[in-house]
Amino acid sequence: MNREKEVLKIEHISKGFDQLNVLDDISLTVHEGEIIVIVGPSGCGKSTLLRCLNGLEAVDDGHVYLGEETVNPSVKNITRIRERIGMVFQSYDLFPHKTILENVTLAPMKVQKRKRAEVNEEAKKLLERVGLSAKMSQYPRQLSGGQKQRAAIVRALIMHPEVLLFDEVTAALDPEMVREVLDVMLDLARQNRTMLIVTHEMAFARAIADRVIFLDGGHIVEDSDPGEFFTLPKTDRARKFLNTFTFDTVNKEI
């Protein structure tokens, strides 16, 4: 692994919907093995940023590069580029008409044209690693939210992506299930995966991040290491944001 290698390069991208500027001149470089956590208030453009990175949204201005290639929905080889970028969504979005194993093996077989036997073997290994061996032949509706999300992570992993994007993957989960999904992500971190994570789990962000990006109003307001960001944020805006996660003890009037 080469920490100097630039995997994803974002140069001055802007993106608006109707009159609203959701992303405003964002630049960011992601190196191999780096884990970047993106935090910020809702509506600050976190999800839009991730969606621009694999070409689910087109940028209005600027460029996104995966290695040497431009990422944009209108480029010809966009499906080939998307294979190299894994994405996991808040709502899991497993395919409900396919079993867990089929969900995981569909894209490697149909998109990457890999052999069924090889794909099945890898799928089984990965599912076992996230504790889903017993669920392989079940349908998504038979799984809990946390199990579905773990399966969705495996579905992204089996494509051997160069970078993984996580879009608030625990936001729809009950607390205990949040933990099981975050544990899978911590395991990925130990394997030196390159990851961009949008989350509201601040303790998790602090534990996993190499860098924290604080996004507000479509701008990168802070780009710091997690220790610094969570203890001594540089801006008032970030301090206020972090305060929304802490509560003072209630002193009752007598």
Next chain:
Amino acid sequence: MIDTDVITNYIPLFVDGFFLTVKIGWLGILLSFLIGIIASAVLHFKVPVLSAVVKVYVELFRNTPLLVQLFFIYYGLPVLGFHVSAEGCGIVGLGLLGGSYMTETIRSGLDAVPPSQTESAIALGMSRPQVFWMIILPQAFSTSVPALVANVIFLLKETSVFSAISLMDLMFTAKDLIGLYYDTTESLFLLVVFYIIILLPVSIAGTVIEKKARYKIFGS
């Protein structure tokens, strides 16, 4: 009273009518599925120009009786220089009528699939056609199965107007025999029996398919 000798004599004639009804019915239904899948995809993806064409087609064929459509095809096309056999007319007529119903049924199924399904499939590197055939359409079918089965049964019954363009289907056979020999009771009895022979298995198969298709996604 029903004369059993008459019935035994008539059965072979009804068997011929039965095969014609089944043949034209199923070929027409196959055509209607093809039209329905393509036209509903056009509507679902809001393809410019073609969407408008599909909408006109659907309204035109849903809001005119099959008999009128058949007359148009059977008597109208030769005027325009196209000569189509009566069987061909029946298949095309049924296919076009059925296509308009199938289009709306499949489209409602397609629209019911959450857009996030498409996004997650696209994010995996799947192409648009792959997403449609492997992800969206199967889910749309699962939700639409009851309505699709109802369409199939409806279309099979609609074949009874084919006698009007001199196709010797079940209805034609019964009418013919009644006209020739006045064996009304026996002919109508056989007519009902043969239609049930065609439709009951469809109805039963429909229930089985519905159960299977819904099991994966909905559980019951």
